Amino acid sequence: GAGVSQSPRYKVAKRGQDVALRCDPISGHVSLFWYQQALGQGPEFLTYFQNEAQLDKSGLPSDRFFAERPEGSVSTLKIQRTQQEDSAVYLCASSYSGLLQPQHFGDGTRLSIL
Amino acid sequence: ELKVEQNPLFLSMQEGKNYTIYCNYSTTSDRLYWYRQDPGKSLESLFVLLSNGAVKQEGRLMASLDTKARLSTLHITAAVHDLSATYFCAVDIYGGSQGNLIFGKGTKLSVKP
Numbered sequence: 274g275a276g277v278s279q280s281p282r283y284k285v286a287k288r289g290q291d292v293a294l295r296c297d298p299i300s301g302h303v304s305l306f307w308y309q310q311a312l313g314q315g316p317e318f319l320t321y322f323q324n325e326a327q328l329d330k331s332g333l334p335s336d337r338f339f340a341e342r343p344e345g346s347v348s349t350l351k352i353q354r355t356q357q358e359d360s361a362v363y364l365c366a367s368s369y370s371g372l373l374q375p376q377h378f379g380d381g382t383r384l385s386i387l
Numbered sequence: 388e389l390k391v392e393q394n395p396l397f398l399s400m401q402e403g404k405n406y407t408i409y410c411n412y413s414t415t416s417d418r419l420y421w422y423r424q425d426p427g428k429s430l431e432s433l434f435v436l437l438s439n440g441a442v443k444q445e446g447r448l449m450a451s452l453d454t455k456a457r458l459s460t461l462h463i464t465a466a467v468h469d470l471s472a473t474y475f476c477a478v479d480i481y482g483g484s485q486g487n488l489i490f491g492k493g494t495k496l497s498v499k500p
Contacts, residue, residue: 277429306488315391315475315490316430329487364429375420375432376488 275299277379279365285385286355294350294382298367305348306376307340308364316364322348323370355386389414391478393491400466400498408494410459410476418479419459420488421450423472430475434461466498 278297286292298305304323308316309332318332324345333340337355342348352359362383366376390413400406410419418437422430434443436452436459443450447470449462459476473495477488 308488313492315477315492316488318487318489321487332487366430375435377432378422378429380429 277365277367277377279363279379279382281382282380283383283385285387287387288355288357290355291351291353292355292384294352294363294384296348296350296365296367296379298346298348298365299369299377301369302367302377303345303370304368304376305342306366306368307348307350308366309334310362310364310381312361319350319363352384355384357386360384360386389478389480389489391476391489391491393474393476393494396492396494398494398496400463400496402467402498402500403465405465406463408461408463408474408496410461410491412457412459412476412478412489414457414478414480415454416457416478416480417452417454419452420477420479421459421461422475422477424475424493425472433474463496466496468498468500471496471498 280295306321307319310316320340321329322342337353339351362381364381366378368374368376392411421433424430434450439454441452447464452459473493475490475493477490
């Protein structure tokens with residue numbers, strides 16, 4: 274497809290389990306972003322990649338959160354030892370590197386921790 | 388700490404009426420974005436405002452940016468039901484290239500017949 278693809282769309286996990294969320298950006302987009310959106314709130318920045326380099330991870334809430342983009346395309350956000358407060362929608366966005374370009378968002382993964 | 392504040396957070400309008408959503412931000416930036424989000428869906432880019440005084444229009448929506456006042460507005464003209472959604476503004480704080488976007492909490496718009 275032409276858009277940003279995220280999988281799974283929904284994920285339910287028990288507290289303490291590890292989860293992995295996948296993002297497939299638009300082909301040719303150099304920049305990739307992860308956001309966390311709590312119910313009724315705006316997205317909050319987690320981390321940013323340019324190609325395979327993770328240039329900013331200042332938004333990751335704890336060391337349980339880890340993101341990678343090893344070949345500069347698909348990215349995975351991993352959450353270890355999940356907790357209930359991790360329940361949220363995780364959005365991935367990509368953009369063509371350079372100025373003047375909006376970020377294109379995927380449909381998100383809705384994560385529920387029981 | 389950069390803050391992006393939208394108001395109102397909830398807006399109920401009648402079809403055919405006009406209204407303005409406001410977005411204030413607390414630090415210097417000359418790039419501001421407006422997005423639309425339908426329930427259960429992702430964010431759709433509406434406008435990219437790149438300089439002081441920028442004005443963009445698409446259909447019944449018009450967005451403007453005043454970087455000196457650190458204010459952007461989204462004006463709705465003759466609202467129709469299809470405009471019902473949540474609207475977010477976001478500010479790019481990196482300046483040199485698009486990076487970390489800081490979003491407002493969103494304005495949930497409901498247009499009633």
